[in-house]
Amino acid sequence: MTMPQPKARPDTDTGPAAKIRLDGVTKRFGAKTVLDGLSVAVGEGQSLVIIGGSGSGKSVTLKCILGLLRADAGHIWVDGQDVTTMSERERKTMLKRFGMLFQGAALFDSLPVWENVAFGLIQGRGVKRRDARDIAIDKLARVGLAADVGALFPAELSGGMQKRVGLARAIATEPEIIFFDEPTTGLDPIMADVINDLIVECVRDLGATTISITHDMASARKIAHTMAMIYHGRIIWSGPAAQIDQSGNDYVDQFIHGRAEGPIRMEVLKG
């Protein structure tokens, strides 16, 4: 199969296969600059984890890529197509290639589990309900849930099961790109590790490109090929996940070890 050639390709430092690239992205809310010339890239089939403190702009970064927020400056390339200049119609088409696992799973309470999983297939792809149901049951099995779970409602599930359902939904349309927003928040460490393993397996099976945001370093270490740390609206370190312990950056060191003492504390006290 020949891959479609991107319309335009900015210079890259991670090679020509960058699937998503942010270049000097700035986002302000009133007088507050949240993203301040942020640049980062993720290669095709790679998993990027963005780490950073609360309020550092991780969610805003994802929302800018999805076009839910409009960047004030800079460019965001998805397969060489610039999201910042896309029409609404082009953006909607682009989003069909994305899957998302939201914080807290964000399931529709009024729909049975199978319909939650099948939602994007029925609404987005026009798949017939019966076929969509079969696919949903298949995806539930992929994340270790039996077919009869499909008939239950989200409120009847534990937090860990809800995350599995959220993951089944994220992979249901077999997307090229998946975003994981705090995938392990609220889970006990063992269930978190089960979810991390499932994420790694499902993403590998699909060959998807992923961006995840998390505070959970155990999760980041498990799912990332590359990591990037955001601080004051910029990426202050990025590199292979295996090298994060040798970043040589005091801010990164403090964050990954969760130390109260260090340069970040000084900023917190000042703020």
Ligand SMILES: Nc1ncnc2c1ncn2[C@@H]1O[C@H](COP(=O)(O)OP(=O)(O)OP(=O)(O)O)[C@@H](O)[C@H]1O
């Ligand atoms: N729509 C908005 N309007 C105004 N300010 C916003 C908006 N969205 C985000 N912000 C601000 O931008 C900053 C970054 O928020 P963001 O949600 O990206 O942080 P985060 O790194 O994801 O934090 P956390 O880890 O706590 O979820 C915060 O100060 C937040 O208040």
